[in-house]
Amino acid sequence: MVEHILPRGWQFYHQEHLFIRANIGSPMVQLKFFHYPSYQQTVDIIQPPLDCILKTKGNNNFFLFQKKVRQKYSISLERTINVFPTQFSAPHNMDWGVISKIPQNLRCKYKQSSYYWPVQSSLLQKLSEENWFEIDDLLTWVKTIGYYLINKIKHPEKQEKRLGAEKAFQVGNGDFDEFTDLFITLARMRGIPCRRLTGYFIRNKKAEAEPHA
Numbered sequence: 001m002v003e004h005i006l007p008r009g010w011q012f013y014h015q016e017h018l019f020i021r022a023n024i025g026s027p028m029v030q031l032k033f034f035h036y037p038s039y040q041q042t043v044d045i046i047q048p049p050l051d052c053i054l055k056t057k058g059n060n061n062f063f064l065f066q067k068k069v070r071q072k073y074s075i076s077l078e079r080t081i082n083v084f085p086t087q088f089s090a091p092h093n094m095d096w097g098v099i100s101k102i103p104q105n106l107r108c109k110y111k112q113s114s115y116y117w118p119v120q121s122s123l124l125q126k127l128s129e130e131n132w133f134e135i136d137d138l139l140t141w142v143k144t145i146g147y148y149l150i151n152k153i154k155h156p157e158k159q160e161k162r163l164g165a166e167k168a169f170q171v172g173n174g175d176f177d178e179f180t181d182l183f184i185t186l187a188r189m190r191g192i193p194c195r196r197l198t199g200y201f202i203r204n205k206k207a208e209a210e211p212h213a
Helices: 104-109 122-129 138-152 165-171 176-190
Strands: 002-005 010-014 017-021 028-035 041-047 052-057 060-068 072-076 079-085 199-201 210-212
Touching: 028 072, 122 165, 122 176, 138 176, 165 176
Parallel strands: none
Antiparallel strands: 002 010, 010 079, 017 072, 028 060, 041 079, 052 060, 199 210
């Protein structure tokens, strides 16, 4: 992927090729791959990938490739995309509601435990015994856990390897990946639907955009 910074956003050029060698002639190939979502940003397709159809489902967009190909075939997924983020600011006094009213189906959907988000970690489970962990107001809980993480991970450093929530909690070091993983883990432990999002952080118009989570 090649990135160019535009006055209001970015232009991305993706170059991927898939080479197919089948045991039979004219196989049907079906591919589905991510496209930039239109949520909180404007997305313009300058050059679409060949033989692909753009589909939209909610806030998610994806390309579909469905075609019979030769026994030996090369699929080009080259595309050029302009992305312009929507500028906005959240109200300071916004009411986010209470945690106890979050639907159970959403709690279950975002409660999975994994290497980076070890919801069942006995080390992190000890935090649930602290008084602040049981705060029911969602906005207050988010602010409280934010302050807690800033104090817990005192020396943010660039990590060569993503540590995951438990290791970050143990060593007290990390970058945006470690802050994010620890926040997601604690939020899921509390029953708050939470997932990882990645993008770019813009400090000002002159500074280069930074990958962020």
